[in-house]
Amino acid sequence: MFDALRPERARTPRARIAATLCAAAVxxxxxxxAALAQKAAFLFPGSINDQSWNAQGYLGAEKLKSLGWQISYxxxxxxxxxxxxLRDYARQGNNVVIGHxxxxxxxxxxxxxxxPKTLFLVGxxxxxxxxxxTSIDYDNTQFGYLMGVLAARMSKTGKIxxxxxxxxxxxxxxQVGAFRLGAKSVRPDIEVKVIYIKSMEDAAEAKEATLSLIxxxxxxxxxxxxxxxxxxxxxxxxKNVYANGRSYGHTEIAPDxxxxxxxxxxxxxxxxxxxxxxxxxxxxxxxxxxxxxxxSTGAELSYGEGQAYNKVVPKxxxxxxxxxxxxxxxxxxxISVTKEDARGGI
Amino acid sequence: MxxxxxxxxxxxxxxxxxxxxxxxxxxxxxERAGTFAVGIExxxxxxxxxxxxxxxxxxxxxxxxxxxxxxxxALALVVALATTRFxxxxxxxxxxxxxxxxxxxxxxxxxxxxxxTPVIRLPTLPAWPVPLLSDIPLxxxxxxxxxxxxxxxxxxxxxxxxxxxxxxxxLMLRAxxxxxxxxxxxxxxxxxxxxxxxxxxxxxxxxxxxxLSLQEVGTxxxxxxxxRGFIALAAIIVGRWNPFGAMAGCLLFxxxxxxxxxxxxxGLPVSSYVVQMVPYLVALALLAGIxxxxxxxxxxxxxxVRH
Numbered sequence: 001m002f003d004a005l006r007p008e009r010a011r012t013p014r015a016r017i018a019a020t021l022c023a024a025a026v027x028x029x030x031x032x033x034a035a036l037a038q039k040a041a042f043l044f045p046g047s048i049n050d051q052s053w054n055a056q057g058y059l060g061a062e063k064l065k066s067l068g069w070q071i072s073y074x075x076x077x078x079x080x081x082x083x084x085x086l087r088d089y090a091r092q093g094n095n096v097v098i099g100h101x102x103x104x105x106x107x108x109x110x111x112x113x114x115x116p117k118t119l120f121l122v123g124x125x126x127x128x129x130x131x132x133x134t135s136i137d138y139d140n141t142q143f144g145y146l147m148g149v150l151a152a153r154m155s156k157t158g159k160i161x162x163x164x165x166x167x168x169x170x171x172x173x174x175q176v177g178a179f180r181l182g183a184k185s186v187r188p189d190i191e192v193k194v195i196y197i198k199s200m201e202d203a204a205e206a207k208e209a210t211l212s213l214i215x216x217x218x219x220x221x222x223x224x225x226x227x228x229x230x231x232x233x234x235x236x237x238x239k240n241v242y243a244n245g246r247s248y249g250h251t252e253i254a255p256d257x258x259x260x261x262x263x264x265x266x267x268x269x270x271x272x273x274x275x276x277x278x279x280x281x282x283x284x285x286x287x288x289x290x291x292x293x294x295x296s297t298g299a300e301l302s303y304g305e306g307q308a309y310n311k312v313v314p315k316x317x318x319x320x321x322x323x324x325x326x327x328x329x330x331x332x333x334x335i336s337v338t339k340e341d342a343r344g345g346i
Numbered sequence: 347m348x349x350x351x352x353x354x355x356x357x358x359x360x361x362x363x364x365x366x367x368x369x370x371x372x373x374x375x376x377e378r379a380g381t382f383a384v385g386i387e388x389x390x391x392x393x394x395x396x397x398x399x400x401x402x403x404x405x406x407x408x409x410x411x412x413x414x415x416x417x418x419x420a421l422a423l424v425v426a427l428a429t430t431r432f433x434x435x436x437x438x439x440x441x442x443x444x445x446x447x448x449x450x451x452x453x454x455x456x457x458x459x460x461x462x463t464p465v466i467r468l469p470t471l472p473a474w475p476v477p478l479l480s481d482i483p484l485x486x487x488x489x490x491x492x493x494x495x496x497x498x499x500x501x502x503x504x505x506x507x508x509x510x511x512x513x514x515x516x517l518m519l520r521a522x523x524x525x526x527x528x529x530x531x532x533x534x535x536x537x538x539x540x541x542x543x544x545x546x547x548x549x550x551x552x553x554x555x556x557x558l559s560l561q562e563v564g565t566x567x568x569x570x571x572x573x574r575g576f577i578a579l580a581a582i583i584v585g586r587w588n589p590f591g592a593m594a595g596c597l598l599f600x601x602x603x604x605x606x607x608x609x610x611x612x613g614l615p616v617s618s619y620v621v622q623m624v625p626y627l628v629a630l631a632l633l634a635g636i637x638x639x640x641x642x643x644x645x646x647x648x649x650x651v652r653h
Binding site: 041047152194195196197198199201202203204205207208211212213215216227228232234251252253263279320343344345346 | 354361456465550569570618644
């Protein structure tokens with residue numbers, strides 16, 4: 001309904017698909033006999049200009065294009081259009097069709113069996129739902145664990161906290177649970193308090209939850225929220241405690257308080273998965289990219305351009321984290337998380 | 347519960363209640379004059395947006411507050427015109443304004459910055475301790491060590507209550523909400539009174555939004571009011587359309603919301619989803635209990651037709 005208000009995005013997915021269909025037909029005619037380029041289509045739930053989730057996904061489209069892939073994409077694909085959009089792009093002969101949100105899983109499950117030669121990739125999904133449907137995500141356990149170790153090492157009070165939403169969603173459980181395990185691994189007596197709030201987007205609610213943790217003595221606050229993450233950062237700034245963000249923007253809000261950000265690398269993950277699909281069957285998987293996977297580490301810890309951590313993090317701690325990354329890479333360290341690890345409260 | 351914990355809990359209660367207070371007082375004026383204030387959620391959001399944008403552009407908090415007030419009023423004007431001049435259904439108009447505000451603010455946010463999401467980062471309004479009073483144990487930190495808009499929200503209750511109860515204009519406003527024909531018979535124009543009440547109400551709701559964007563988080567995000575306008579509506583009903591009653595309602599919801607995160611901290615074996623429902627369960631319980639016996643303004647929801 002709001003899409004109509006946005007002139008630059010007035011083209012509906014379907015109109016865009018129709019246009020791409022024509023283009024594809026022409027391309028097919030002209031290229032008959034010649035070797036066809038690999039084709040990939042991206043479907044985004046929002047606008048690629050959002051400087052956040054969708055913008056990160058679109059970087060994947062650009063990267064594949066630079067590698068010689070033929071790319072088409074649709075923005076603002078709502079839940080009701082997901083099945084049709086996936087079907088249309090598969091029908092056009094795309095080798096890979098990418099849905100850039102976990103909500104595409106069930107739509108891809110429905111469409112997948114009709115197009116066995118097409119690979120459907122779902123970003124941030126949580127299962128390989130059909131022989132040719134694959135979910136990819138970054139390995140939340142690895143990054144949650146590193147954050148837990150960092151928090152435990154930097155805490156002076158012996159109390160740390162985490163503000164999250166959507167308790168029980170697999171990637172939330174993974175990150176929150178690993179945060180707790182990571183902290184306990186280096187300081188068994190540390191108090192880890194977890195709060196779940198109602199909304200991933202309500203920054204004021206996140207701020208109040210963070211303030212309550214700080215009032216209880218916590219001096220490092222982590223979290224996995226969207227727009228609401230800035231509420232965590234704002235509270236950390238006002239009370240002068242440490243926090244981690246999810247983008248360089250968070251560093252800018254509180255450069256003294258943000259120790260690092262978990263920056264997700266969707267462009268790398270999509271590229272790695274699509275390129276691998278040229279030679280191997282990538283269907284039916286749930287791929288977690290981390291330090292132990294080829295092609296992409298899935299995410300990275302980054303304070304700013306070319307700087308992994310805030311300068312207040314001592315060298316010994318940085319070395320310890322680097323050592324853990326190496327252990328993740330070699331497979332020596334594997335974290336498995338239970339729902340109990342990610343529980344609310346202490 | 348020790349003193350420090352209690353102080354902190356009460357302090358959070360006031361902070362969380364402040365945006366609700368502005369919206370509830372605004373909605374109360376509109377409803378006492380006979381127009382349902384369903385649109386305050388949208389007016390709050392517009393205020394949050396306008397305020398953030400103005401501070402971003404000018405760097406002045408005063409400008410931010412002024413613009414948030416005007417932004418709330420602008421949407422209130424839509425409600426006022428539709429419900430008085432065109433006698434549109436008040437519920438539908440209010441809901442439409444809420445949806446309009448949600449779409450318009452996110453559209454403008456992107457549109458004004460050429461399609462790129464702007465980086466709005468504002469310094470949040472700091473706590474502003476009242477000298478001497480802020481040193482009183484317990485009461486000091488709770489009541490007198492708050493950011494500016496928390497004081498403003500609660501102090502505003504007094505003039506609103508005095509206005510409604512003690513002034514001639516306030517009496518007129520209430521008369522229009524109870525029986526516009528009678529008010530008309532003694533020379534009052536009910537339409538004008540209703541328009542004025544809706545506009546002032548919108549201005550208050552806009553300020554409520556500014557509490558969120560300027561005081562709490564220092565930025566604007568899509569849909570950041572997240573249903574607070576509706577909680578304010580419930581507070582009006584719980585408070586029986588009385589300003590101090592509405593204040594009590596807002597404080598109650600603030601306290602429940604503040605407790606929400608602290609209850610989780612106790613580590614009870616209860617799902618976070620159950621704990622998160624508590625404020626809404628409290629609202630429902632109160633509405634079913636207190637709300638049922640409350641008498642709403644007599645002519646609310648009924649368009650005035652001049653015979």
